[in-house]
Structures are given as C-alpha cells and as structure tokens.
Amino acid sequence: MSKLVIVGTVAFDAIETPFGKTDKILGGAGTYIGLAANNFDIDSSIVSVVGGDFPQEYINILKERNINLDGLEIIQEGKTFFWSGRYHNDMNSRDTLDTQLNVLADFQPKVPNAYKNAEVVMLGNLHPLVQQSVLEQMEKPKLVILDTMNFWMDNTLEELTKVISQIDVITINDEEARQLSGEYSLVKAARKINKMGPAYVVIKKGEHGALLFHNDQMFFAPALPLEDVFDPTGAGDTFAGGFAGYLAKTGDYSFENMKNAIIYGSNLASFCVEKFGTERMLNLDQKEVEKRLETFKALTQFNISLA
Amino acid sequence: MSKLVIVGTVAFDAIETPFGKTDKILGGAGTYIGLAANNFDIDSSIVSVVGGDFPQEYINILKERNINLDGLEIIQEGKTFFWSGRYHNDMNSRDTLDTQLNVLADFQPKVPNAYKNAEVVMLGNLHPLVQQSVLEQMEKPKLVILDTMNFWMDNTLEELTKVISQIDVITINDEEARQLSGEYSLVKAARKINKMGPAYVVIKKGEHGALLFHNDQMFFAPALPLEDVFDPTGAGDTFAGGFAGYLAKTGDYSFENMKNAIIYGSNLASFCVEKFGTERMLNLDQKEVEKRLETFKALTQFNISLA
Numbered sequence: 001m002s003k004l005v006i007v008g009t010v011a012f013d014a015i016e017t018p019f020g021k022t023d024k025i026l027g028g029a030g031t032y033i034g035l036a037a038n039n040f041d042i043d044s045s046i047v048s049v050v051g052g053d054f055p056q057e058y059i060n061i062l063k064e065r066n067i068n069l070d071g072l073e074i075i076q077e078g079k080t081f082f083w084s085g086r087y088h089n090d091m092n093s094r095d096t097l098d099t100q101l102n103v104l105a106d107f108q109p110k111v112p113n114a115y116k117n118a119e120v121v122m123l124g125n126l127h128p129l130v131q132q133s134v135l136e137q138m139e140k141p142k143l144v145i146l147d148t149m150n151f152w153m154d155n156t157l158e159e160l161t162k163v164i165s166q167i168d169v170i171t172i173n174d175e176e177a178r179q180l181s182g183e184y185s186l187v188k189a190a191r192k193i194n195k196m197g198p199a200y201v202v203i204k205k206g207e208h209g210a211l212l213f214h215n216d217q218m219f220f221a222p223a224l225p226l227e228d229v230f231d232p233t234g235a236g237d238t239f240a241g242g243f244a245g246y247l248a249k250t251g252d253y254s255f256e257n258m259k260n261a262i263i264y265g266s267n268l269a270s271f272c273v274e275k276f277g278t279e280r281m282l283n284l285d286q287k288e289v290e291k292r293l294e295t296f297k298a299l300t301q302f303n304i305s306l307a
Numbered sequence: 308m309s310k311l312v313i314v315g316t317v318a319f320d321a322i323e324t325p326f327g328k329t330d331k332i333l334g335g336a337g338t339y340i341g342l343a344a345n346n347f348d349i350d351s352s353i354v355s356v357v358g359g360d361f362p363q364e365y366i367n368i369l370k371e372r373n374i375n376l377d378g379l380e381i382i383q384e385g386k387t388f389f390w391s392g393r394y395h396n397d398m399n400s401r402d403t404l405d406t407q408l409n410v411l412a413d414f415q416p417k418v419p420n421a422y423k424n425a426e427v428v429m430l431g432n433l434h435p436l437v438q439q440s441v442l443e444q445m446e447k448p449k450l451v452i453l454d455t456m457n458f459w460m461d462n463t464l465e466e467l468t469k470v471i472s473q474i475d476v477i478t479i480n481d482e483e484a485r486q487l488s489g490e491y492s493l494v495k496a497a498r499k500i501n502k503m504g505p506a507y508v509v510i511k512k513g514e515h516g517a518l519l520f521h522n523d524q525m526f527f528a529p530a531l532p533l534e535d536v537f538d539p540t541g542a543g544d545t546f547a548g549g550f551a552g553y554l555a556k557t558g559d560y561s562f563e564n565m566k567n568a569i570i571y572g573s574n575l576a577s578f579c580v581e582k583f584g585t586e587r588m589l590n591l592d593q594k595e596v597e598k599r600l601e602t603f604k605a606l607t608q609f610n611i612s613l614a
Contacts, residue, residue, distance in 0.1 A: 208515040220529045259609045302566045
C-alpha cells in the first residue's frame with residue numbers, strides 16, 4: 001500500500017439545486033478527494049489551508065477517518081475559501097453565485113515530512129504554481145495525477161503547461177481537453193495532451209462517463225444512470241479521489257489497473273450525487289459500494305466471443 | 308436464422324458537413340438499416356417506396372447484397388423522397404435544409420407474402436400509421452422493433468402511442484425519451500415507456516453511446532471515440548439495423564443477447580460515420596468489423612473480481 005498526498009481546497013460550499021438549497025456546508029476538492037480515497041483504507045494526507053472560521057466538527061470528520069491533516073494550515077485570523085453555486089434544471093450546468101478566495105489567495109502548501117516519500121500525489125484543481133510547489137516538495141513520487149480546469153488555461157497557461165509537463169495522469173473535462181489541445185475530436189485531443197507530458201489522459205464527461213487514453217489504447221466507463229441526481233457538487237473530485245485511492249491501494253500503475261481505478265472512481269461518484277454536498281460520502285457502507293460495483297459490471301460487461 | 312422485415316425510407320440525401328458536401332446520394336432509414344442488417348447474412352426484405360427517378364444502380368446495390376426488394380414499390384410518375392441537411396461544426400446538431408416527401412406522402416406499405424411470417428420486424432422512423440399497417444400485415448412476429456422521432460410525438464401522438472403499445476423494443480434518442488415520458492431522468496423515462504408497451508427501451512445518445520433498459524436491468528454501450536466523424540447521417544439507423552440483424556441472425560431475444568446486439572449495432576455505426584452517406588457501409592469487410600469488435604471489448608471490459 002502506498003501513501004497518498006492530496007492537495008486541494010478544503011472549503012465552505014453553499015449549493016442550490018432544483019431540489020433545495022444548503023447553507024455553508026463542508027466542501028472543497030481536497031475534501032471530496034480525501035473522502036473518496038479513504039474508501040481504500042490508505043494512508044493519505046490532505047495539504048490545504050482554512051481560516052479560523054472552519055469548524056472543529058469538520059476537522060474531526062476528516063480525522064476520524066484517519067485522513068492525516070498535518071498539512072492543513074489553519075490561519076486563525078483568516079476566512080475559509082467559500083464557493084456558492086446554483087444548478088440549472090438539467091443538473092449539467094451551473095452558475096457560480098459567489099467565490100471568496102480568502103486564505104486561499106496566499107496559500108503556500110507545505111507537505112508534511114512524513115508524506116514527502118508518498119508514491120502517489122493527487123494535485124487537485126488549484127493555481128498551477130501551488131501544484132508545482134507540492135510537486136517540488138515530493139521526493140520520488142511514482143504517480144502524479146493532476147486535475148485542472150479552464151480557468152487556469154485562460155489565466156495561467158504558461159505555469160499550467162509547465163506543471164503538466166511533469167505529471168503522469170491529467171483529469172479534465174471534454175471541453176477543457178478541447179481547449180487545451182485545440183482539437184475537437186477527443187481522440188486527437190488526448191494524443192496532443194499525451195505529448196505535453198502526461199502518459200495517461202482522463203477525460204471526464206459528467207453524466208456521459210469518463211475516457212482514459214494511453215498511447216493508442218482507450219478505456220471508457222459510463223456514469224451510472226440514476227433515478228435522481230440530487231447535487232452534482234464534488235462528483236468529479238470524488239471520481240478523482242477514487243481513482244487515486246485505488247491506485248495507491250494497489251500500487252499498480254499499469255493501464256490495465258487504471259481501468260479498474262476508473263471504474264472504482266465512477267462507482268464512488270455515483271454515490272456522491274445522491275445527496276447534498278458530502279453527506280452521502282460520509283455515510284457510505286462498503287457493502288453498498290461492492291453491490292454497486294456489481295451493477296457497473298452488469299451495465300458494461302458482455303459476452304461476445306471472437307475467433 | 309430468422310427473416311427480417313424492414314420498413315423505412317429509401318431516399319435521396321444531400322449532405323453538407325464541415326468536411327464537404329454531396330449531391331443527391333443514396334440514403335434513407337430503410338437503406339441504412341438494410342445495409343447494416345446485411346452484415347449478418349440474413350434473409351431481409353425492405354418495404355418502401357421510390358419514384359421513377361430512383362436509379363437502377365441504387366437498386367442493384369441493394370439487390371447484389373441479397374436484400375429482398377419485392378416490397379419496394381416504384382411509382383414511375385412520382386419522385387423519390389429527398390432530404391437535405393447541414394451539420395454544424397460539432398457534428399452533433401444539424402439543420403434540415405429541405406424535405407420533399409414526394410411518393411412518401413401516400414405510401415401504402417405492402418409486405419411481400421413470403422415475408423409475412425418473418426420473426427423480426429424493424430419499423431423504421433415513418434408515420435406511425437405506416438408502421439401500424441406493416442405490423443397488421445405480419446402473421447406472428449416474435450420481435451417488433453420501432454424507431455421514431457420527436458416529429459411524430461408532436462404531430463401524431465395518438466397514432467404513435469397506439470403502435471408503441473404493440474411492440475417489443477423502442478429505439479429513440481435521449482431528448483425524445485424525455486419528451487415521450489415527461490421525465491428528465493432516463494432511468495425514470497425508460498420505466499414509463501416500458502409501461503406504454505415495449506419491454507425493452509433503447510435510448511440512443513449519439514456520440515455518448517446507447518442505453519438498453521428492461522425492467523430493472525440496464526446495459527450501456529459507448530460510441531467508439533473516433534479521430535474524425537465525417538458524416539453522422541444514418542448512424543442511428545445503422546445502429547438499429549445492426550441490432551435487428553444480429554437478433555434475427557441469432558433468434559435469441561433475451562436481454563443478455565440484446566446486450567450483444569447493442570454492441571454489434573454500435574460497432575457498425577462507428578463505421579457509418581467515417582465516410583459520406585452509405586459509402587463506408589458499402590465497402591465494409593468482415594475482418595474490419597471483427598477487429599473493431601475487439602476494440603470495443605478493450606474499450607469497455609475490465610477485470611474487477613468481487614467476492
């Protein structure tokens with residue numbers, strides 16, 4: 001079993017969907033990644049920053065799950081990063097209502113000494129210089145996974161390109177893959193992104209599933225069709241956390257094993273959207289997870305034998 | 308091996324895509340369904356109508372492939388159905404530039420006597436009264452598949468609902484499934500449509516694949532990610548033709564075998580879009596088809612073993 005270092009926001013979210021709205025609740029990419037990875041019972045550490053307003057209750061939630069928080073800086077006089085958004089009726093698009101960077105504006109990530117030798121690093125969606133800094137603090141990671149988004153492509157492309165050149169796996173959505181590569185075809189886009197550095201390109205298509213590209217090999221996992229999607233917040237990070245956690249657990253970074261990691265990530269993401277925020281992920285039983293993996297198998301596996 | 312009756316347009320298409328444009332070429336749902344089903348070397352018959360302007364060359368193309376045309380009426384003084392469309396840059400949406408019903412306006416389908424005992428019937432997208440008429444001419448089909456579209460839901464819902472109540476499998480796209488059921492979730496939509504008649508609901512999502520629903524069971528096949536989509540015309544009909552053809556070939560109408568049929572249909576559709584119109588389907592070698600099925604397996608199959 002490998003150690004996993006996660007850098008990502010630990011934050012407050014306020015969410016509106018057609019099904020209701022929340023006050024400020026626990027959110028952030030680092031939180032979702034950590035909770036998802038935690039399903040694999042690995043030794044993980046979240047590197048992030050919060051303000052003095054961040055409740056002890058939320059810290060306890062993470063600590064009780066044996067997620068190491070030595071790299072979670074608490075700036076007592078500062079305020080925690082806050083995001084607020086409203087989902088449209090189709091649940092596929094959303095408007096950001098408010099973003100308050102607060103303590104994140106000057107975030108200087110510090111990887112705890114005990115985790116500098118971690119084999120797997122998950123660089124959640126943050127300023128590429130923050131991702132770069134974490135990478136430079138690591139001793140000899142075997143697998144570096146990076147998530148990013150169009151905002152950084154628009155505003156910090158040079159820094160982003162530099163960090164992308166040093167990683168193994170990138171996870172981005174389909175529109176971002178097109179923007180980053182200048183190619184409409186996802187096959188061509190992935191090939192171009194391969195050449196920018198990452199040997200593995202994961203393209204997230206939300207309710208339409210996820211694609212993994214590696215040289216001329218491809219793998220696809222659907223999103224599980226659900227009766228109701230209650231709140232999509234965190235689904236992409238849960239996917240990434242499941243992916244990273246499974247790989248850290250198995251220590252096998254081959255393309256074949258990444259297929260399984262994609263399935264585990266998709267499986268966990270299917271739970272995340274069933275309740276507001278982190279609620280479903282905080283109340284997830286391993287029996288449910290295994291049962292739904294069977295549903296994933298039934299959904300995708302077939303028995304055509306070829307000569 | 309079962310006989311297959313296909314009703315659908317045999318037509319002229321004129322197509323514009325970002326890659327070029329065609330003059331009037333061979334098209335129509337019946338044509339694409341027939342060519343796809345023909346890959347399974349079954350005894351199929353297309354029931355349709357064309358005008359005196361329809362070239363003998365096109366008739367020969369179908370006859371040379373042993374597709375029975377006893378049910379293809381030729382109205383010498385009439386003109387063949389014509390459709391013209393322009394695809395947008397994303398290839399996912401298109402504008403219809405022209406539709407000339409011509410001989411299709413008064414189409415009275417006549418199933419050849421030798422095919423009235425066919426086990427499988429594929430009712431291609433046409434006026435529901437035409438689909439109803441074909442159904443009434445059949446003796447005892449074991450499997451009736453119906454394709455339709457939003458136009459008939461908007462204009463002939465009562466007739467459509469009646470024919471839907473008598474069939475086994477419906478193939479529609481995601482937006483049409485939502486329109487027909489009034490449900491946004493495709494899981495809920497499929498369940499409602501199940502109750503309208505068809506025990507099997509196939510929801511086509513274009514480049515995002517296809518879903519098969521049967522009671523509480525689901526199966527999903529992705530569309531093969533391609534370097535270039537040259538012309539999407541006929542892809543949905545090719546999918547349906549492959550689905551119907553495989554089922555007619557095997558004579559096994561179970562849910563498990565329909566999974567395979569979905570894969571075979573998706574596989575054939577992935578070829579259809581590689582060239583303008585029917586060109587790719589007319590020059591398809593069974594070795595290529597088998598090779599691409601291997602790609603489909605690699606794309607979707609994984610090896611997670613659960614306790």
